[in-house]
Amino acid sequence: MRILHVDTGKSWRGGQGQVMSLHRELTKAGVSSHLVCSESGELYRRAKGEGLSVEEMPLRGEWDIFSARRIAKLLKTGNFTHLHLHSSHAQGIGLVAARLAGFRNVIVTRRVDFVPKKHLFNRWKYGSGVARFVAISLAIKEILVNFGVSPEKIRLVHSGVDPDKTRPGSGESFRRELGLAPGELLAGNISHLADHKGLKYLIDAVPLVLANHPNTRFVIVGSGELEEELKMQAKSLGLGGKLVFTGFRKDVDAIMDGLDIFVMSSHMEGLGTIVMDALASKTPVVVTGAGGIPEIVEDEKQGFVVPAKDPKALAGGIIRLLESPELRAAFGEAGRKRVIEKFSARAMMEGNLRVYEELLK
Known part of the structure; x- marks a missing residue:
């Protein structure tokens, strides 16, 4: 098993923290895990600082064909078994990459409870190109179902944190x-x-x-x-x-x-x-x-x-x-x-x- 993660966030917010935690915990468990994230972004800086497997790419918007081609090449040459997309823009770029590479095991994690707009591009993003959707809450699962995603394709996996990262007295x-x-x-x-x-x-x-x-x-x-x-x-x-x-x-x-x-x-x-x-x-x-x-x-x-x-x-x-x-x-x-x-x-x-x-x- 070898997982390729993609996240496009440049700043450090809750989503980037979850990607970092997942990448770290998979690595600790002996699962081969590699992260692609935005160049000069905070996620790249922190992952590299921890010695995790990571590389940076431009990842400019959902129509970054240059980055999509690079990810497609990684999928073809890197012996990856899964492509895990962690942000909305990553979902767009990653699905293009998967199509170019003929890759099917695509997972999308949805973390926000905004309702997707029902236009043609979103129907493609939430369509057959995604093998599984990971919803981090029941509320998000309901949004996905209401949008038209089959419940059989959705798995509920709550986010998680390191319970010991806050040191008592440090405040x-x-x-x-x-x-x-x-x-x-x-x-x-x-x-x-x-x-x-x-x-x-x-x-x-x-x-x-x-x-x-x-x-x-x-x-x-x-x-x-x-x-x-x-x-x-x-x-x-x-x-x-x-x-x-x-x-x-x-x-x-x-x-x-x-x-x-x-x-x-x-x-x-x-x-x-x-x-x-x-x-x-x-x-x-x-x-x-x-x-x-x-x-x-x-x-x-x-x-x-x-x-x-x-x-x-x-x-x-x-x-x-x-x-x-x-x-x-x-x-x-x-x-x-x-x-x-x-x-x-x-x-x-x-x-x-x-x-x-x-x-x-």
């Missing part, structure tokens, strides 16, 4: 950086600053929390197209230093350890691996019921699940956790246990491996 430096006083609690979000992350609803929730708990601090970690707009919203609400925007950070594991509460405000979400990271680090959560998030968090067991686009509900969940150290501790312990049992990177690898093995029968 103290971040708390000092923010100037947190003893007794001040910190709630925050780590994500790409895009509309579907629902951060405007989190920002609207902050004054509601501060009205009850004025010593609480908030942080939003990440960058994205809405960064300036969200900063203006916070300024208009007079939040000042109560809400800090850090921009993109590479030390997100340490930052997660520094949070007392993690808040996921998305109104669309494929699954939400950052929520798994929070649970693994024993950080209690307040999350919305968007997409696949409720498949991770059971309401009032590992955290609170509230309606999306509802600042009052978000604030209510945060306030309940602020007011109960015992509840924060109980949710933290239960969350870590859930990730270890159901959402580890190894479990994710084993789920994908079963898909690969199925196609060899």
